[in-house]
Amino acid sequence: MKVRQTRLDERVVASGLAPDLDTARRLIMAGEIRTGDRVWDKAGEKVPADQPLERKERGLPWVSRGGRKLERALELFPAAGLPGVAGARCLDIGSSTGGFTDVLLQHGAAAVTALDVGYGLLDARLRADPRVTVRERTNFRTLPDDAFPDPFDLVVTDVSFISLRLIVPRAFRFLRPEGAVVALIKPQFEAPPDRVEPGGLVRDPAVHREVITGLQQAFAADGIFLHALAPAPIVDDHKNVEYLSLWKRQEMLPPYDFSFPLLERV
Known part of the structure; x- marks a missing residue:
């Protein structure tokens, strides 16, 4: 036909x-x-x-601008206990074109599973890389607990139109006990609808603080604790400030307290 x-x-x-x-x-x-x-x-x-x-944007070392965000996390979070990426088995939830997957590979990951509910989004170069396992048309929320036979060392996630409350706790089911999750917090998808401005903007720093503390409290109930937080690099001046976050099973005492000014752009 x-x-x-x-x-x-x-x-x-x-x-x-x-x-x-x-x-x-x-x-x-x-x-x-x-x-x-x-x-x-x-x-x-x-x-x-x-x-x-x-x-593919010209002049970028990754297949998408989103790679800049995870690159920043890998610069900042080792001091807070982020496991080394070299030789690690990683899961990228919401991989899209593969910006995060590309960063992980460039930092020496042994294997990356690129998972997305969409189809045909992953960059062709990454798709052809033998270290990459592509899981397309896959809803992470509905995966069976035995979906992956071997646990991962690191999970990274950049998802939209869904709260991390539905992603991060489940991600720990597929991690080694000493593993970690690096998650991009997007306030517009975490705040109550009446706190989100037209166009999906969230500019009130009080709402950002409520979002982050709300995630801390919700995850702590599942034995998951915030170990580091940083503003994500801005790739579009007209979008919300987002936050890179590091979550682990090991409890922080006292709980991690973020003191930097929210809405800070880097």
Whole structure:
């Protein structure tokens, strides 16, 4: 059966790589849309309606800007007990195009399982890497407890439209006892709806503090404790401030107290 053809810029939008056609055309002109090693450079070019596409920004050492966030965590958190990545078995929940997976591999991870509820999102280079196991169309929340035969050393997660309360406690079921979770806290998906401004913004530092302390209290009830927290690098000036967090089974006494100014941009 003949596959329907569509314009490249329309396919970029349909793939979720751009919010609208104008943005799609700018990305194409900038050489950031590709399939494997092929760079697509003509917005009006006809492509199959199911053509796999990826976005790769020029000048970045990772397949997406999200890699900058995990890179920052790997710089800051070893002093707080983050296990070494070299030689580790890792799980990336919400892997998307693979920014976090790419960082883990570049830091010497022995194996990374890239898990996402979506399909066809992971960068082609990472997909072909023998150290990467791809678990697509997979809802982490509904995985059976025996989904992974061997425990992981480290779990990393950057998810949207879902609270970490549904992700982090379950992640510890698949970790070694001394393992850790690095999670990106997104206040807009943790705060009550009436505390979120139009457009999904959360600019009140009191709400950010409530979100973080709320997660601390909820996870502590499951024997999971916050060991480090830091503002994530900003990759878009029009988005919320997010926070990198490190969680472990080992209790912190006294509990970790974050004293830096919230809403700080780095």
